[in-house]
Amino acid sequence: MNNSWQTTMRPLAAAVLCGAALLGALSAQAANPPIHFTNGIEYMSGGIGSDEAQFMETVSPRWAATLEFAVKDRADKQGADFAANVRVQVRDISSGNALLSATSEGPFMLARLEPGRYEVEATLNGQTLKQELTVRAGMPSKATFVWPSSALHS
Numbered sequence: 001m002n003n004s005w006q007t008t009m010r011p012l013a014a015a016v017l018c019g020a021a022l023l024g025a026l027s028a029q030a031a032n033p034p035i036h037f038t039n040g041i042e043y044m045s046g047g048i049g050s051d052e053a054q055f056m057e058t059v060s061p062r063w064a065a066t067l068e069f070a071v072k073d074r075a076d077k078q079g080a081d082f083a084a085n086v087r088v089q090v091r092d093i094s095s096g097n098a099l100l101s102a103t104s105e106g107p108f109m110l111a112r113l114e115p116g117r118y119e120v121e122a123t124l125n126g127q128t129l130k131q132e133l134t135v136r137a138g139m140p141s142k143a144t145f146v147w148p149s150s151a152l153h154s
Helices: 002-030 050-062 149-153
Strands: 035-038 041-046 065-072 080-082 086-092 098-104 108-111 116-124 127-135 141-147
Touching: 035 098, 041 050, 041 098, 050 108, 065 086, 065 116, 065 149, 086 108, 098 108, 116 141, 127 141, 141 149
Parallel strands: 065 141
Antiparallel strands: 035 041, 041 108, 065 080, 065 108, 086 098, 086 116, 116 127
16 A cells, blocks of 8 residues: 555656746746846836845846945935836947937846946936946946935836
């Protein structure tokens, strides 16, 4: 009887384990935002939800540029909240050409920019912040944009 039970239950246990592994793989895949291309520039944006935010932070060192967006908490509190739906424009400073124009789907945008100097404009609810970003070969760069809490009410 024990032999018959093992013969019946082993395939079932294997199916359950395979199903659990597949479910885990699918849920991990769901945390990966899609990669987009604009003017030959590869970029990815997202970071809404803790899994997706963790994924974006994990892969960001493999991308030339990381842009992070936040809104400062009220004056009486410390910290900031992530921002999404930020309109982003990246221009090559040497040529003045706009290379990337997109809306971030979350608080992070990663881009594969060539080494050089760029001006990045980030607009949230009509309030635009600008920063210069220098990308060096083989070294990830980062720019963080933090709007005042009034940007949420514009």
